[in-house]
Amino acid sequence: MDSELIMDQKKPHVVFIPFPAQSHIKCMLKLAQLQHHKGLHITFINTESNHRRLIKYGGLNDVPGFQFKTVSDGLPATSEDGVEPTQTTMELSLYLLTSFHDSFLDLVSGLENRPTCIISDGFMTFTNIMGAAEKLKIPVVLFWTMAACGYMAYYQSKVLMDKGLIPLKDESYLTNGYIDTLIDWVPGMENVRLRDLPEYILATKPDDMALNWVLGVARLADQVSHMIIHTFEELETSLIKEIKSVVPNVYTIGPLQLHLNQITEKQVNNSNFNRYSLWEEEPECIQWLNSKEPNSVVYVNFGSLAVMSLQDLLEFGFGLVNSNHYFLWIIRTDLVDGNHIVFPQELEEAVKDRGFMASWCAQEEVLNHLSVGGFLTHGGWGSVTESLTAGVPMVCWPVSHDQRVNCRQMCKEWEVGMEIGKNVKRDEVEKLVRELMEGTNGEKMRKKTLEWKKIAEIATGPYGPSSLDVDKLVNEIGVLSRN
Incomplete structure (x- = not known):
């Protein structure tokens, strides 16, 4: 039998693509685990280095219906001195910018069971994941592993650019009180100032690479009809209502750990999910x-x-x-x-x-x-x-x-x-x-x-809004699998 898991063709199959950082991987693994528990098949894609670390420190491996696949991050398995090589987030992102698209196409095309949909980290759109999904004819759902306010903070880069408020005129605008200006047009974020937005947004040059990366992420968010946010509705009611007025289908499914806590210990142990760490946790x-x-x-x-x-x-x-x-x-x-x-x-x-x-x-x-x-x-x-x-x-x-x-x-x-x-x-x-x-x-x-x-x-309990959104998302993926 092929080493790749043989999956039931009748069950929905979801491909997860996290941004390759600890908190993003951990959050997406939890949603993947939850969906797996509800009967979906999962393919989870990590960079090679992060996958090795997850096996070493998290103890994660393939289980029936849940498989891990990898794409290259440009690093060797070990360096000459035997120390595990590392790279900065910027170095990794620049590598993925040019390599991920083709690697992803080859990987997904070779899967035993055709995916029903792709759940991509909202920050992975810079790799042209949308273009790859279009070629594969597989729908994409963006997952923001952050609060609604975090998502909206990034999204404001596009709004601020349209309003002519960024880029800043010059460096003096960082110290003259300008960045204390309130972003008071977003319900639920009336107390947020310019200085509270991600630092990349407060650039002084229109060709700033980091600013344009953020702008690209914000603009591509407008291209999807389904979006997941790791928050719960009661925490950010006004803000979530605002996002739902723009995006047709928004699922607020957090906090994920509270859903997982309701899975019995036997089920958790059988699923081989106990830790999600890229580092050794000291007992x-x-x-x-x-x-x-x-x-x-x-x-x-x-x-x-x-x-x-x-x-x-x-x-x-x-x-x-x-x-x-x-x-x-x-x-x-x-x-x-x-x-x-x-x-x-x-x-x-x-x-x-x-x-x-x-x-x-x-x-x-x-x-x-x-x-x-x-x-x-x-x-x-x-x-x-x-x-x-x-x-x-x-x-x-x-x-x-x-x-x-x-x-x-x-x-x-x-x-x-x-x-x-x-x-x-x-x-x-x-x-x-x-x-x-x-x-x-x-x-x-x-x-x-x-x-x-x-x-x-309460939100993650029976009939709570987060639980209902988790089920709604699973059902929506099930509908896609039958189309």
Whole structure:
């Protein structure tokens, strides 16, 4: 028998294409797992390096009805010194820009069972996935693995360009107050400023490559009739209504983990989905948390891509120590830009007394641990939604992409977070961590977060709007398979 899974020709077959980054892959894997549980066949396409990492650290492999396929990312399996080679997101994107289209066509054309539809990450349209799908005569559904506000923040690049508000006239517009202008024409985002949009949008030249990449993503979003957003309707009611007025079919299916929690343990184990990580998750984190009192620990993690200066790292370190609260701090080996991480002896000794440091962890398990009472985060949507569903309030230090608008919404609309200024100061870190863990405002945010957690559980429960949208999407794919 061919090593490729033989699939029941009568069942719908969905091809998933994530943007090749940790949070995107994790989110799309969860939707793929959920659809697989509901009877759909899945082909999940990763880059070769990411697939190797998923096998090594996530333990994922093919199971009946769910197969993984790969496209090249231009990297060898190992380097000459035996270390796994890496590349920046920009390097990978430039490679995929020229190579993905043809590789994808060859891959899909060779599948045993013709796909019913393609669910593509909204950010993968730069690879001309729409053109490939047209050649294959397979419909495309775009999946935005972010909040509705995150999607709309990117979409505003097109609107701002049409209004003549970007590109900025010159660099002075970044500091003269112009970027504090409110984007007040989007329902549900009335408190969002220009400065809260993805940094690529605030370019000063019309030929800026990053700006034009964002514009391309926004314009191609207009070409689809079906769109999935990883949010839940009650969280972003006005904004979702606005998006539905433009896109005929919008499915708000989040939070995905709450759907998966309802699948029995036996079913989860049989599906071979237990972890979704591209890095080794250190179990010592949980062992350390087990020794701490309820709500006594601040969890600190700036995600899989954020990079900071060594000075910023030290300011965070001193601020955390001075707050006099226990903290679990995830410090990736590549977190600091261009520097080895060396702590002053004073800070190193203080961290040993109050903190625990690791390079990666099982984040959802950490956030749901009884000892965790607050989350210091970069505000990536994966982290925000996982914190909301765990009932953990946040302090946010947004770095890039949709993190800025997520931070604005969590502080101003959802009332579950506080923002740290861009220029990190230890006194501010100390003050906000203390407020988060023991202050009146922190207590209000904790209550509000628990309210959102309950609303999210209702949304993903029987007859909840997210559950209904998941079923509606599955049924729509089933209709396509019969056409």
